[in-house]
Amino acid sequence: MFTGIISAVGHIQSLEKRGDDMRVTVAVGKLPMHDVALGDSIATNGVCLTVVDYSSTHYSADVSAETLRYTGFADYRVGSRVNLEKALAANGRLGGHIVSGHVDGVGTVTRVIDHTKYVEIWVKAPDSLAKYIAHKGSITTDGVSLTVNQVNGAEFMLWVIPHTLEETVIGDYKVGTKINLEVDLIARYLERLLQGEHAAKPTGSSIDEAFLAEHGFLNKK
Structure with a gap:
């Protein structure tokens, strides 16, 4: 979980294709790395990435084909600047809002x-x-x-x-x-909650004007 309060700006140091996936290495700029461990999460331009290698100056993470498809990572190049935020500690301050690191x-x-x-x-x-x-x-x-x-x-x-x-x-x-x-x-959870029992129906069922009217959210004419 993140807050959307950026700690540092880094840049893409290397990009290595691995089949349909990619290994990315990020130079961290002024982001402190003393408390980072393997498996930690770092939001990189809003994308939650898992640290698989690191030092005081960089970290590496694997980016899946799914992430490449639905985020800007497919267009990043060596040298591209990226916002960095480490995951929120349980005793940390929520200065922005609740951010999952899952890009929509x-x-x-x-x-x-x-x-x-x-x-x-x-x-x-x-x-x-x-x-x-x-x-x-x-x-x-x-x-x-x-x-x-x-x-x-x-x-x-x-x-x-x-x-x-x-x-x-x-x-x-x-x-x-x-x-x-x-x-x-x-907003995401509210949409799902409003579906009620319809949430169990196969993909393709969705909230539309007829659904809202049926359940009293719209005035019937």
């Missing part, structure tokens, strides 16, 4: 507007994620916990302060940048 999809930056005290960034999410993105709700972008300030269909807007721009890879964003998105975990 890849969004695209559509606008970057510079203001005096912040930068306004618009992101187009995959259509399938639009229902989970709410005004003033939480979203994770490349592992960073942020607040959604506007929503327009599957597009949403973020206000990012200078400190966040300086301490994360968000400062590198430009129109067309692909970013890992993780929606609010509570």
